[in-house]
Amino acid sequence: MAGITGTFKAVKRALKAATDINPGEYRAAGIPVSCPHCHGKAFNESPNLGGGVNLACRKCHFVLWFAKKPDEA
Template sequence: MGGFFEELKRGYKGDDSQHYRVAGIQVTCSHCGGQEFDTGSALLNTTGMTLLGLDWANRDASLLICAKCGHVEWFLAEPERI
């Protein structure tokens, strides 16, 4: 997992980050308050999720990775680029 995120960070390093909005609200990093993110996605379909009754999680999640601190915000909704 760490390797995956390191790869994402390396791949997106630079001035490619953008502002995003989810449900009409601009996304702000819950750790550092940054507003620039890079995007990624992850499949949430795991046996563990199903056992916990989280069948709604058996879908793609959108990841917004804070450009400043690397914190990852997870969304089941598709972030809108603004």
């Protein structure tokens, strides 16, 4: 089981490293994107199958769907 625990730790480390590199802040129409629920300013980006991108709030996980990717701030 030590192997599995080690793998989880490695994944956690990799996720943390990715978060450290990418602040996850965006601007749409020149306005900083903020979460309508918790007013967070950091998002994780993923493609949306209907086109554009999803930005998932890193604090509360609310998802915003943009038809065109906002600029990275």
